[in-house]
Amino acid sequence: MKIVHLSDIHVWRYTWNVGRLVGVRAWWMLALLRGRARQFQLERLDEVVARVRSLDPDHVLITGDLTTSALPDEFADAKRHLAPMIADRERITILPGNHDRATRRSSTTNRFESAFGLYMPRLTFPWLRRLDDETAILGLDATRFHYTPRGRIPTAQLDQARALLTDAPGPPRRLIVASHYPIAAPPPYERELAAKRLENADELAAWLARVGPHIFCCGHVHAAWAFRPRGLPDQLCLNAGAPLYRDAAALQPPGFLEIDLDADRVKVVHQAWDGKEWKPIVMVDERVFGKA
Numbered sequence: 478m479k480i481v482h483l484s485d486i487h488v489w490r491y492t493w494n495v496g497r498l499v500g501v502r503a504w505w506m507l508a509l510l511r512g513r514a515r516q517f518q519l520e521r522l523d524e525v526v527a528r529v530r531s532l533d534p535d536h537v538l539i540t541g542d543l544t545t546s547a548l549p550d551e552f553a554d555a556k557r558h559l560a561p562m563i564a565d566r567e568r569i570t571i572l573p574g575n576h577d578r579a580t581r582r583s584s585t586t587n588r589f590e591s592a593f594g595l596y597m598p599r600l601t602f603p604w605l606r607r608l609d610d611e612t613a614i615l616g617l618d619a620t621r622f623h624y625t626p627r628g629r630i631p632t633a634q635l636d637q638a639r640a641l642l643t644d645a646p647g648p649p650r651r652l653i654v655a656s657h658y659p660i661a662a663p664p665p666y667e668r669e670l671a672a673k674r675l676e677n678a679d680e681l682a683a684w685l686a687r688v689g690p691h692i693f694c695c696g697h698v699h700a701a702w703a704f705r706p707r708g709l710p711d712q713l714c715l716n717a718g719a720p721l722y723r724d725a726a727a728l729q730p731p732g733f734l735e736i737d738l739d740a741d742r743v744k745v746v747h748q749a750w751d752g753k754e755w756k757p758i759v760m761v762d763e764r765v766f767g768k769a
């Protein structure tokens with residue numbers, strides 16, 4: 478099975494509607510004016526979609542932040558550009574990110590669910606989506622309307638997630654946990670994550686340490702990585718990075734992940750854009766599932 482994992486697309490729009498320039502959105506509009514708009518190159522989005530389609534994945538997973546400030550026009554633009562890739566909703570799974578709940582109104586009116594709810598098995602979290610007899614995605618949502626970029630998974634959601642795996646008929650042998658927020662980051666990104674962390678990451682990690690081998694797909698930090706967090710030796714944590722990101726220092730190349738599952742083995746390729754062409758970079762090729 479081949480899965481393409483994207484995150485943090487960050488479609489953006491300027492708005493000069495004073496009624497919309499309140500709270501967090503006003504901050505994001507200022508950030509766009511001060512240079513963020515140049516960091517996320519929307520003109521490349523159609524090429525990203527074409528690259529994903531050329532790989533002919535069995536499933537596409539997007540772990541949030543399709544928008545920048547949750548404007549209705551941003552959701553409409555994201556859906557329009559992604560349309561060739563998301564036509565078959567049985568082969569697409571999309572979760573929200575914190576930017577998709579950027580304002581109180583976008584959160585209370587379920588703007589993300591209205592745009593992309595068809596690409597989840599149900600509108601409330603958690604849920605378990607089976608991709609085949611052996612593979613399933615457990616969807617978690619730590620996003621909320623908040624004046625900081627920090628997230629939190631409600632206790633009730635964690636309790637329900639435990640029950641989903643415990644009570645599921647034939648728990649999936651290949652489990653993929655999907656969340657916008659990472660539990661942890663590799664050393665170069667620990668400081669960045671600390672400022673916008675998952676507040677109850679320790680609670681989530683303590684549970685996942687007991688579920689056995691699994692993949693954890695996330696975003697939020699705009700850097701691609703594949704590593705095993707301290708205290709979670711059975712977890713392969715994968716961050717897809719941001720496909721449209723322009724890093725002037727070229728330290729965080731934009732792109733997405735191609736994940737090939739072959740029995741117990743997992744091969745992860747970063748489909749990286751170097752400014753001129755796509756460069757596939759193998760990040761991991763190892764046994765992840767099954768008993769040693």
